[in-house]
Amino acid sequence: MTIIQFPKDMKWGTATASYQIEGAAFEDGRGLSIWDTFSHTPGKVVNGDNGDVACDSYHRYEEDIQLMKELGISVYRFSVAWPRIFPNGKGEINPKGLEFYHKFVNALLENGIEPMCTLYHWDLPQALQDTGGWANRDTVKAFVEYAETMFKEFNGKIKKWITLNEPLCISYIANYVGAHAPGNKDLQLATDISHHLLVAHGRTVQKFRELGTKGEIGYAPNTTWFEPFSNRLEDVEACYREIDHQVRWFMDPVFIGEYPQNLVDWFKEKGVELPIEKGDMDSIQQPIDFLGINYYAGQIGRYKENTGLFDCEIVEMGYDRTDIGWPVYPDGFYNVLSYVTERYGNVPIYITENGACYNDEPVSGTVKDAKRIKYLQQHLTALSRVIESGVNIKGYFLWSMLDNFEWAEGFSKRFGIVHVDYNTLVRRKKDSYYWYKKVVNNNWFEY
Ligand code: BGC
Numbered sequence: 001m002t003i004i005q006f007p008k009d010m011k012w013g014t015a016t017a018s019y020q021i022e023g024a025a026f027e028d029g030r031g032l033s034i035w036d037t038f039s040h041t042p043g044k045v046v047n048g049d050n051g052d053v054a055c056d057s058y059h060r061y062e063e064d065i066q067l068m069k070e071l072g073i074s075v076y077r078f079s080v081a082w083p084r085i086f087p088n089g090k091g092e093i094n095p096k097g098l099e100f101y102h103k104f105v106n107a108l109l110e111n112g113i114e115p116m117c118t119l120y121h122w123d124l125p126q127a128l129q130d131t132g133g134w135a136n137r138d139t140v141k142a143f144v145e146y147a148e149t150m151f152k153e154f155n156g157k158i159k160k161w162i163t164l165n166e167p168l169c170i171s172y173i174a175n176y177v178g179a180h181a182p183g184n185k186d187l188q189l190a191t192d193i194s195h196h197l198l199v200a201h202g203r204t205v206q207k208f209r210e211l212g213t214k215g216e217i218g219y220a221p222n223t224t225w226f227e228p229f230s231n232r233l234e235d236v237e238a239c240y241r242e243i244d245h246q247v248r249w250f251m252d253p254v255f256i257g258e259y260p261q262n263l264v265d266w267f268k269e270k271g272v273e274l275p276i277e278k279g280d281m282d283s284i285q286q287p288i289d290f291l292g293i294n295y296y297a298g299q300i301g302r303y304k305e306n307t308g309l310f311d312c313e314i315v316e317m318g319y320d321r322t323d324i325g326w327p328v329y330p331d332g333f334y335n336v337l338s339y340v341t342e343r344y345g346n347v348p349i350y351i352t353e354n355g356a357c358y359n360d361e362p363v364s365g366t367v368k369d370a371k372r373i374k375y376l377q378q379h380l381t382a383l384s385r386v387i388e389s390g391v392n393i394k395g396y397f398l399w400s401m402l403d404n405f406e407w408a409e410g411f412s413k414r415f416g417i418v419h420v421d422y423n424t425l426v427r428r429k430k431d432s433y434y435w436y437k438k439v440v441n442n443n444w445f446e447y
Contacts, residue, residue: 001447002446002447003444003446003447004380005443006384006387007393009394010394010395011075011350011396012072012073012075012395012396012440013075013077013116013397014076014397014398014400014417015076015077015352015353015400016057016078016079016401016402016404017078017121017122017404018078018080018121018123019033019035019051019081019122019123019405020055020121020406020407021054021064021402021404021405022051022055022057022081023051023052023053023055023057023058024053025053028084028094028096029087029094029096029097030081030087031087031089031125032125032126033083034122034123034125034126034181035051035122035123035181036050036126037126037129037181037182038183039051039410044181045408045409045410046408046409047410048410049411049412050405050410054405055404055405055420055425057402060427061107062107064401064402065113067433068111069111069112069113070437071433072440072441073113074113075115075160075395076113076115076116076401077118077352077397078104078115078117079118079120079123079165080101080119080150081123082120082123082125082146083125083126084097085098085146085149086142086145086146088125089125089127089142090141093149098153101154102153102154102157105154105157106157114159114160115158115160116158116160116161116162116352117154117158117161118164118220119143119146119150119161119162119164120163120165121165122169122174122180122181122407124139129182134170134192134196134197134200135189135192135193137196139196139200140196140199140200143200143204144203144204147163147204147207147208148211151213155211155213158215159215159216160216161213161216162217162219162220162292162352163200163219164197164200164219164220165292165352166220166221166294167194167197167198167221167222167250168222168245168246169222171191172190172245172309174190175189175190175193176309179408180407180408187267188272188273191274192275195276198250198253198254199284202283202286203283205286205287205288206283216289216290217288217289218288218289218291218350219288219292220292220294220352220353221246221247221294222246222294223293223295223336223340224246224295224298224332225243225295225297225329225331225332225333225335225336226239226240226242226246226301226312227239227298227300227301227329227331229300229315232303234303235301235302235303237303238301238303238304238312239312241310241311242299242310242312244260244262244263245263247339247340248260248343251291251340251343253284253285254284254285254288255285255343255345255347257282257285258281288347290347291340291344291347292349292351292353293337293349293350293352294351294353294354295332295351295353295354296353296354296355297326297332298329298331299314299327299329300314300315300317301313301314302315320371322358322371322375323358323359324409324413328356328375328378330379330381330382333354333382333383337349337386338386338389338391346391348392348394349391349393351383351395351396352397353397353399354376354379354396354397354399355372355375355399355415356371356372356375356376356415357406357413357415358371358372358414359414360372360414360419360430362419362421365428366428366430367428367430369417369431369432370431372430372432373435376398376432376435376436377445377447380439380445383396398436400416400417401418402418403416403418403419403420404420417432417433417436418430
């Protein structure tokens with residue numbers, strides 16, 4: 001048995017996102033988002049599921065907050081639905097939207113839970129998509145205006161802000177792979193969007209500083225780790241191209257002010273170029289207060305011509321897989337955290353998402369999700385190793401507080417430590433909830 005101990009000031013939390021839990025999709029003046037459109041398009045989401053009701057947290061947030069309070073977390077990461085604030089993406093504000101988030105944030109604070117707010121977790125107002133979405137620079141402008149509204153409205157109340165969640169998903173998964181809304185399949189478009197997202201992030205950070213907003217601001221990129229199958233140069237380079245895309249494409253411009261040249265060249269060979277305009281790189285390279293890391297899985301990769309975007313073939317190694325099919329690879333968590341610290345310095349890091357999909361259902365009132373507990377033990381152990389190594393970890397947000405709408409997988413995949421019955425909306429604490437509660441309260445666990 002080993003005791004895994006965490007630093008005294010470690011912050012423990014859980015995370016969710018608006019479209020995945022709120023429901024109330026057509027209430028109180030909320031405009032449509034690209035996820036309403038996408039999920040209502042036949043064939044896009046498993047079982048034709050949509051977020052119209054989801055966990056109904058819009059109406060049941062008090063119950064959810066009681067679950068958090070009992071869990072003992074000190075921070076909660078949620079996202080704001082942009083179309084609740086600006087139903088058309090810009091222009092007229094919907095006061096009911098602001099009212100909802102005030103009520104919600106007040107309730108968190110009254111219960112001793114600090115809010116961490118993500119401004120964009122994928123629910124772009126459909127009205128903005130209709131004029132080109134993130135491919136149109138006007139969307140960048142609209143985003144900064146929306147962010148400004150939020151900063152002014154919640155100044156002093158919300159002190160932890162995240163501009164964007166997983167820009168790689170917003171650009172390449174949604175616009176090159178086409179698996180997420182709006183579902184395009186165009187490499188140039190996805191690349192344009194990736195750049196515009198970074199500009200939006202940087203200008204939002206600038207606005208935050210200009211306004212003198214209290215608190216800290218960061219963002220939360222993806223970080224799937226790729227380990228080379230062998231140390232053959234071709235395998236190593238193929239894996240590094242994947243890592244360079246996951247990590248460096250979205251972090252180098254922010255921390256260093258330039259894109260990784262090897263990928264710029266790689267894309268150029270495919271006829272794809274970045275739409276950089278004068279001043280963009282300066283706008284992007286704004287000092288941030290923390291880096292959010294979302295980590296779920298790692299892969300073993302091997303060079304194979306004409307495979308994927310980067311000639312990297314995923315090799316099946318027989319690792320355990322979660323119920324969404326992702327290999328359990330805690331060493332990747334250790335590696336990515338070490339890698340970003342080595343590359344970008346000792347930046348404060350919040351683990352803004354980590355967790356596992358296991359679809360265990362209640363049996364006689366309890367949900368025995370032992371595999372999720374094991375996954376969490378493995379990943380928190382990796383986390384304690386990097387902390388010991390000096391990586392500047394400030395906190396950990398478990399994904400997710402509740403089972404919820406898992407994007408293109410609909411309700412077929414469960415990540416929660418609280419089970420949600422989608423017929424009755426009854427919440428039921430899983431074994432992992434009780435296990436995490438002990439970690440949160442003790443600040444250590446035995447493994
Ligand atoms: C996203 C979440 C999602 C989770 C599990 C992350 O990519 O930020 O919204 O539910 O992973 O897929």
